[in-house]
Structure formats: C-alpha cells, structure tokens
Amino acid sequence: MAREGQESPLLKVEGLAISHGDVPITLPLEIVVERGETIAIVGESGSGKSLTARAIVGILPPGINAKGAVTLDGVPLMRLAERELRTIRGSRVSMLMQDPFTMLNPLMRSGDHIDEMLRDRPEFASRAVRADEVKRRLAEVGIVDEDVARRMPFQLSGGMCQRVALAAALARDPELLIADEPSTALDVTTQAEIIKLLRRIQRERNMAVILITHNLRLAFSTCQRIYVLYAGSMLEVGDAAAVERQPFHPYTLGLLLSEPPVDIRVPRLVAIRGSVPRAADVIDSCGFADRCEWAKQICRAGKPSLAARDASRFTACIRQDEIQGELDALRSATLSATPETPRRGGTAGALVHVDALVKTFAGRRGRPICAIRDVSLHIMAGESVGLVGESGSGKTTIGRCLVGLETPTDGDIRINGIAAADFGAMAKADRDRVRRTIQMIFQDPYSTLNPKHSVGQALREALGASAGAPSPAPQERIASLLAEVGLSAAYATRRPASLSGGERQRVAIARALAVKPAILVCDEPVSALDVSVQAQVLNLFRRLQVEHELSYLFITHDLAVVRQIAERIYVLYLGEIVEEGPTERVISNPQHPYTRRLIESIVRSAIQRAP
Incomplete structure (x- = not known):
C-alpha cells in the first residue's frame, strides 16, 4: 500500500496486532502515512480504531499488548524504551482525544x-x-x-x-497528529469549526494527520486516503475520492448509506443489521459475513485478505467483482428514493401546549442566567416535532420543564389539557396522569439505567409505576416490551454494562413505553451512537410512532437527523425560538441567519449529492 515514486513515508505500520492476553483485538494491520498527508481510520465502535491509535504511540491500557512494527521517519517506535518514547510523544507525534475534558487536568x-x-x-x-x-x-x-x-x-x-x-x-510542533473522534462530542456548528481549524493548521504546518472517526462524510471531506477497519481487520483502503465515488466493500457502502441525508426525507434509512463481533470470534472468516446481504459460504470458509483492485484500491471482499453492480444499484436506488411526505398529526387540540415559557437560573455572583426566553410551542396528537439548536441554546431545559425535572420561572405548560408548569403544586392524580402521558429519553442511556439492576428489573419498575390497570403477567409484558424495540426476551437477564450503546438506548425506549405514553421527549437520543446504530434507532422511532400513535418532541443539534423524524421544527438560539415551520420548508428555505448557519455546518458526502 506504499505509494511509488515518493520519499519514504513519515509513518509505516506493519503487522500491528493488538491482543488482551491470548485474545486478539486486532489482526495484523498495515498503515502508511505520507508527510503532510491526512488519512482516516473509519469504523464502528468496537472495530479497534482507538486502540490502534494508542498502539502507534505506545500508550495502550494495562493488560493490552501489541506486536508488529511502527516506524516514524525511520525510528522503530516499538523497540524504544518508555523513557525514549516520552521524548517523541508530543514533540514528534501527538494525540487529540474525543473528550477534551479527559485531556485537560x-x-x-x-x-x-x-x-x-x-x-x-x-x-x-x-x-x-x-x-x-x-x-x-x-x-x-x-x-x-x-x-x-x-x-x-x-x-x-x-x-x-x-x-x-x-x-x-x-x-511541541509534532510532525504527526492523531485525532481520535475530535468532533463527535460537539454540536454541529462547533464540529465544523474544529474540523476547519484542524485542516487550516495542518496545511500551514505541513503536518500529517490520522483522523479516527466513525463518520465517513467527515472523513471524505477532510482526508486524502481512507482505511476502513472492522472487527480488527482492514476491509477497504483507498483514495478518499475513489472510495466515495464507488465503495468496493458492502460494509463501506453500509456506513455511507446509514448517514441520514439532509437533502430529502427517505422512506427508510439503510441500516446495517446486528453489531460488530469480536476479532477473536471471526478470526477464520469474513468478520462482516453475518451482517452482509451478499455473504455466501465461501465468505465463511476462510479469512479474506486485503487484495489490490487497482493501484490505489484494496478490498477484503472476495466477491467484489461479482456483486459490484448490485452495490452500485443499491446506492443509486437509495439516493433516488421518492421523498416521504410525513403524515399529518391529528386535528384535535394540542397534546402539549407551551406558552411564553421562561426559565432563569442563578449564575455566578448571584447574576441570573436566562436559559429560556418567552418560548411558545405546541405538539399535536401523533405529530413529531423537532427542537433544534446548538449546545447551550436551552433545548434540554425545555424538555426537562415538560417532564417536571425543572420548574419554569414563568409561563404556562399544558399537557393533555392539564396545567403542568409546576409538578410540585399539582394534585397527585393530575401529576400521575401527566407522568403517564409524557416520558423522556435521554442522550446517555447508561447514566439513566441502574448498573446494578438487570434490564428486567428496570422494566419491572417502570411497569409498576403505570396505571395499575389489568395487564399480562410481568414476565410476558417485559418480553413484549423488549420485542417492541427489537430485543429478545433473553435481554431481561442482562445488565447495562453488558449492552452496546444501541442496545442500551433500546432498553431506555422500552422503559419509556412501559406506561403507554402519548408523548416522548427525546433528548439527543442518537447523537452518541455510531451511524449504523443511529439509523437502526431512527427507524425504530418511526415504526413506534406509527404503531403506538406517539407524539415526539425530538431534541437535536443535527438537522440531517431531524429531517428524518420530524414534521415540524422549532429552531432555538440563545433560549429564543428564531424560526419555526414545516421541516421541509425550514431546511429547504431557511429564513434566519442562524438556521442557515446550522445547515451550512452539516458535512455532506458527495454520495448524497450525486445524481
């Protein structure tokens, strides 16, 4: 994979294999980074991206080992003592982590x-x-x-x-910067600013960059070459423009098509079924076979190697020649899908009515901070409404006021006709009725699930808080709730720590559905998920809305996501609504400068712009 006719690369990784004892985490990997070049290592959580980055600079966690060769400008890093490596870290190669708070003391x-x-x-x-x-x-x-x-x-x-x-x-002016998901934890406009800043500095310094990300749109807009990593093995490598134009591996195409398009609302997002297996479980077969629509017995008969297709393209799909036409056809069909017209909400009175809402918090030195200013909105029966804005705009505060976790300073909230601005002042019967009517799903499901309780216990508690009306035996109802969110009854015995991020979010949704609510407040419910899992969960939300006639208040900073779920949107800026209307009209023809800035900040892949 080295490029001919050039001086020796800045970084060369050969046969890098990472393991936990005798259990492999990645199989031998080959990576080349030229001087001043930006490459991306892309893949879902669990693929081995971050551990590969850490192995390069010799900062693997205790108990995790690496073998192979890592050469930085002729210096064999894996042969150096820790004392010698410390002189190289920061000065020649440096890392930027996903969460800046973990980097800063x-x-x-x-x-x-x-x-x-x-x-x-x-x-x-x-x-x-x-x-x-x-x-x-x-x-x-x-x-x-x-x-x-x-x-x-x-x-x-x-x-x-x-x-x-x-x-x-x-x-310390490093020659190589490894940026591990540097924008994932940020809202869309801040993401765009950080990536633009990183690209400018990289060009000015002629610094090489390895971008670790699960976002192919971001990788294509930033990098010259792409390495697609899955279950510890490279599945595709190539020039970014060529991979974007025509991915050779079904997994690469699946990642691309999982990204929600901002241009249209599609009938259904393409989602890769299942989850990433452990490298140790697929050591003798194609790791993607169990999730692949094109897999045959030959794919499971042995481990496919990364093979050259032309001078700049490599793929580990042994059926690529046979199925390329079908991959291209799926891409074309997905992009040309007839945009879906969202169904209209009911014509009855609004289920949620918010009028002139104000929320003020006590700031430093006694100075009040106004988080929400004169916000009015409504949600009809069966309607999905988006609430869009950057971090700090007041979105979550509005959601928390609706479910009684915050009490507004002023204004009125009515839920299903009941005055619900102050849960503490409500009659118990009204408060119980409102809590059964409206439920909230949070961004981080792990923080809302008791780590000591099994999934079944969490759902049993939620069922106990319901109306007490006759219902099937708890075990049957728990199995039914899990089935509704696409999980088997066996998940009832598992604890949150043993679940993936997408599975935890499905459990959180099941728990919210236990009381048979009419409205769900969804606070950034997919922002912490991989794109493939995000597509699965968005499809789940849309199915549940139809099956249960649910209303949603969908809180997000991502207009590409909100287009797939909401019929109307409110755009919030510094606690005030600056634009509202049907989703199609607001995104296609934004009137406020802030809305236009949100839309311009969305990284768009050429695969979504292609005719």
Missing part, C-alpha cells in the same frame, strides 16, 4: 496545559516568554480572549475546551 488553568508542554524547550525558559507563546498558541486555534488562559476547564464550553486541548497537543 481539571485542577490546572487552561493556559497552564500549554505552558507545561513548552517548559523543556530552551527558548521558552523564561516565564514571560512562555506566557507570550501561550497567548500566540491560543490565537492559532482561534482563541483571542486572553482571559481563557486563566480559566479552569469546567468554566469553558466543550468547543473551547477542544481548542485548548488542540493548542496543547500542537505546542
């Missing part, structure tokens, strides 16, 4: 993280000189407010923390 001021990286350089021996350099480094990542250097990480937004973490990662 919560007890250190933001500027001190950069200062610490400069102290061992003779030219920055003086504290005053370092202070000037810290200022310059922060300016390089777009931070011109000098007060930021004096703030603690918890006083900064997620995007600002990521900028500080990037400045610290670049402080």
Whole structure:
C-alpha cells in the first residue's frame, strides 16, 4: 500500500496486532502515512480504531499488548524504551482525544496545559516568554480572549475546551497528529469549526494527520486516503475520492448509506443489521459475513485478505467483482428514493401546549442566567416535532420543564389539557396522569439505567409505576416490551454494562413505553451512537410512532437527523425560538441567519449529492 515514486513515508505500520492476553483485538494491520498527508481510520465502535491509535504511540491500557512494527521517519517506535518514547510523544507525534475534558487536568488553568508542554524547550525558559507563546498558541486555534488562559476547564464550553486541548497537543510542533473522534462530542456548528481549524493548521504546518472517526462524510471531506477497519481487520483502503465515488466493500457502502441525508426525507434509512463481533470470534472468516446481504459460504470458509483492485484500491471482499453492480444499484436506488411526505398529526387540540415559557437560573455572583426566553410551542396528537439548536441554546431545559425535572420561572405548560408548569403544586392524580402521558429519553442511556439492576428489573419498575390497570403477567409484558424495540426476551437477564450503546438506548425506549405514553421527549437520543446504530434507532422511532400513535418532541443539534423524524421544527438560539415551520420548508428555505448557519455546518458526502 506504499505509494511509488515518493520519499519514504513519515509513518509505516506493519503487522500491528493488538491482543488482551491470548485474545486478539486486532489482526495484523498495515498503515502508511505520507508527510503532510491526512488519512482516516473509519469504523464502528468496537472495530479497534482507538486502540490502534494508542498502539502507534505506545500508550495502550494495562493488560493490552501489541506486536508488529511502527516506524516514524525511520525510528522503530516499538523497540524504544518508555523513557525514549516520552521524548517523541508530543514533540514528534501527538494525540487529540474525543473528550477534551479527559485531556485537560481539571485542577490546572487552561493556559497552564500549554505552558507545561513548552517548559523543556530552551527558548521558552523564561516565564514571560512562555506566557507570550501561550497567548500566540491560543490565537492559532482561534482563541483571542486572553482571559481563557486563566480559566479552569469546567468554566469553558466543550468547543473551547477542544481548542485548548488542540493548542496543547500542537505546542511541541509534532510532525504527526492523531485525532481520535475530535468532533463527535460537539454540536454541529462547533464540529465544523474544529474540523476547519484542524485542516487550516495542518496545511500551514505541513503536518500529517490520522483522523479516527466513525463518520465517513467527515472523513471524505477532510482526508486524502481512507482505511476502513472492522472487527480488527482492514476491509477497504483507498483514495478518499475513489472510495466515495464507488465503495468496493458492502460494509463501506453500509456506513455511507446509514448517514441520514439532509437533502430529502427517505422512506427508510439503510441500516446495517446486528453489531460488530469480536476479532477473536471471526478470526477464520469474513468478520462482516453475518451482517452482509451478499455473504455466501465461501465468505465463511476462510479469512479474506486485503487484495489490490487497482493501484490505489484494496478490498477484503472476495466477491467484489461479482456483486459490484448490485452495490452500485443499491446506492443509486437509495439516493433516488421518492421523498416521504410525513403524515399529518391529528386535528384535535394540542397534546402539549407551551406558552411564553421562561426559565432563569442563578449564575455566578448571584447574576441570573436566562436559559429560556418567552418560548411558545405546541405538539399535536401523533405529530413529531423537532427542537433544534446548538449546545447551550436551552433545548434540554425545555424538555426537562415538560417532564417536571425543572420548574419554569414563568409561563404556562399544558399537557393533555392539564396545567403542568409546576409538578410540585399539582394534585397527585393530575401529576400521575401527566407522568403517564409524557416520558423522556435521554442522550446517555447508561447514566439513566441502574448498573446494578438487570434490564428486567428496570422494566419491572417502570411497569409498576403505570396505571395499575389489568395487564399480562410481568414476565410476558417485559418480553413484549423488549420485542417492541427489537430485543429478545433473553435481554431481561442482562445488565447495562453488558449492552452496546444501541442496545442500551433500546432498553431506555422500552422503559419509556412501559406506561403507554402519548408523548416522548427525546433528548439527543442518537447523537452518541455510531451511524449504523443511529439509523437502526431512527427507524425504530418511526415504526413506534406509527404503531403506538406517539407524539415526539425530538431534541437535536443535527438537522440531517431531524429531517428524518420530524414534521415540524422549532429552531432555538440563545433560549429564543428564531424560526419555526414545516421541516421541509425550514431546511429547504431557511429564513434566519442562524438556521442557515446550522445547515451550512452539516458535512455532506458527495454520495448524497450525486445524481
């Protein structure tokens, strides 16, 4: 996979195999990074992306081992002692993590993280000189407010923390930056800003970048070459433009088509069924075979190797020549699918009516912070409504006010005709009725499930909180709830820690359905999921809406996602609604500058723009 006619690559990874004891996590991998080049390693959670990145710089967790060869500009990194590796980390190769709060010491001021990286350089021996350099480094990542250097990480937004973490990662001027999901935890506009910033700095420094991501749209818009990793094996490698134009492996195409298009609302998102297996379980066969529509016995008879198809393309699909026409046809059919016209909600009175809602929190030094300003909205029976905006816009606060987790400072909330602005002041009968009418699903299902309780216990508790009307035996009802969200009855005995992110979210949805609600408030329910799992869960939401005649308030920062689920949307900016209307009209013809900025921030793949 080395490129002919060029000087030796900056980084060469040969036969890199990672294991936990005798259990393989990745099978031998080959990766090449040229000087100044940006490559992407893409794949779902559990594929081995992050551990591969950590193995390159020698920071694997205890008990995890790596074999093979990693050569950085002629230096064999895996042969170096830890003391020697420390001199290379930061100065020649550096890492930027997904969550900036894990990179920044919560007890250190933001500027001190950069200062610490400069102290061992003779030219920055003086504290005053370092202070000037810290200022310059922060300016390089777009931070011109000098007060930021004096703030603690918890006083900064997620995007600002990521900028500080990037400045610290670049402080020793590395030749190679490994960015592990650097924008996944951020809202869409901040994502776009961080990626644009990273690309600018990379070009200015002629720095090589390895981008670790599950987002192929992001990879195609940023990188020259793509490595598709799945269950510890490379399934496809090639120039980004060529892979985007015509993926050779069914898994690559599945990832591409799992991305919700912003241009149209499709009848059904393409979702890859199942989940990523362990490398140890597919060591002698194609790891993707059990999830592949084109798999045959030959795919399970042995481990397919990564084979060249032309000078710049490699694939591990042994049936690629036979099925390429079908892959292309599926892509074409998906992109040309007739846009779905969302069904209209009922014509009866609104199930949820919010009028002039205000919520003020006590800020630092007693200064009030107004999170919501004069917000009015309604949700009809059977209708799905999107609430869109960046982090800090007030979306979650509105959702929490609707379910009684926050009490608004002013304004009125009526749910199914019951005044519900202050749950504490409601009669018990009314409060119980409202809680059965409206339920909430949160972004992180793990934090809302008791880790000591089995799935069956969680659902049994939810059923116990229902109306007490006659129902099937609890075990039957639990099995029925699990079946509704696509899980088998066997999941009742499992605990949250043994579930994947998508499975946990399905359990959270099942728990919300236990009381047979009319309305679900869904707070970023798919933002923490891989694109393939996100497509599965979005399809589930749409099916449940039809089967149960549910109404949704779907809270998200992603307009591509909201287009697939909502019939109307409200756009929220700094606590105020700045635009509202049918989803099709708002996205196709936005009137407010903020809405236009949200739409422009969406990374679009050419596969979704192709005719």
